[in-house]
Amino acid sequence: MKKFMLCFCILFSAISVQAQHEHALPPNTIDGSKNPERIPDKTAYRLYFVSVADSKHSDIYFKTLGLTAKDVLSASNALTNFKTQYDALVTDYNNSASTLNGTNGETASFLAKRDALVDSTRAAFAKVLSTTGMTSLDSHVQSEKRHMQYSHDSILTSSRKEPKLVLAAFHPHPQGPPPCGMTPVYDDYINFSIDSAHPYTLYSTAVVEGYTQVSGYCASLHHGAVWNNMDSDGNPFQYGSNVTPPSYISVSNSDSEGGSPGQVFNNVYSVQIICSTAGTFFNASFSLQIEIAHTRVTESGQPWTGCSGVSVVNCDIPVITWCTNDPPDMNITAVRSEVSPVPPPSFWDAFGIGIRFSPTDSWHFNNLSTYVIGIASMSPRVACTQSSAGIP
DSSP states (O other): OOOOOEEEEOOOGGGEEEESSSOOOOTTEEETTTOGGGSOHHHHHHHHHHHHHHHTOHHHHHHTTTOOHHHHHHHHHHHHHHHHHHHHHHHHHHTSHHHHTTOOTTHHHHHHHHHHHHHHHHHHHHHHSOHHHHHHHHHHHHHHGGGEEEEOOGGGOTTSOOOOEEEEEEOSSTTOOOOEEEEEEEEEEEEEEEOSSSTTEEEEEEEEEEEEEEESOOOOOEEEEEEEEETTOOOOOEEOOOBOTTSOEEEEEEEEEEOOTTOEEEEEEEEEEEETTTEEEEEEEEEEEEEEEEEEEEEOSOOOEEEEOSSSEEEEEEEEEOBSSSSOSSOOOEEEEEEESSOOOSEEEEEEEEEESSTTSOEEEEEEEEEEEEEOSOOOOBOOOOSSOEEO
């Protein structure tokens, strides 16, 4: 008598996420919008490095951190080196014998190498960036944890009782293979940036990464899918290749949209892991509102701080808003500007990205993701973006 196995997924609402402000994530998942401090730095840097590299616009993302031209070039080169090594590491793991056979025999070793690469890349950034540039990068990545969801690497923490997604198996023969059990371990993140050459162009990249912890025999293949859509612009799903369940999946999707200051974009993104025998078994969908904000500022007269450089000196200059409709959504308290040998301007127009999870929330602005244009001459007050009270 022939043995055969029919595997089908039991879909639990715990792993199907339909979220705006409230997230119904799996029990082993940390929601960065609620507890950003609980997302490990290694995870945050990995998701940031991968998403920026996949965006194909790393220079734009780094410029919006206020990095100098030299720092932008150094950061872009370091990121290219990271992505080359990262892709090779994932390929080697996915092609290993145990992974191809559907077991997690090499997963712990791979995760250790993956995290070591993230650490070494952070060290490489610290070596090639200026002190101010590295401080800006560190601060930005910490703030980006708000847009991340993290699943514990349960295979590295076997003492913790992680919730398992049980995949039912039908065995017509008593000697059939053991039932298939799977624990999804996937992280996701979405980032945003504005083009410094075209400050009204908004860029975003969403990414899902991770693997499935397997027990028993699972005769299926998995692939990832990411949808990232701003204002229903028709940007399609991006799909990864079919791989065995323990394989490491990394799929991203980038989108861009032109607009104007004060315009609010409705961004919807969805990350999915799809089983070949039963369809989607991990689904996290989120709806965000994005605003491109404009605020004009002028020097406050307070002392400059954080000055660095020798031939060219840059400082953090305290500023106050210069708007006809205070308070603006985006409150800028300081700008970083060259002060020598070229003296700083007296006024600046700042463009930034505001994010909120629902129309009833306040806007969150990360001042490090602000593009600032200096205005040398006397400038009048202007109507700044003001749709709701922002959180500086």
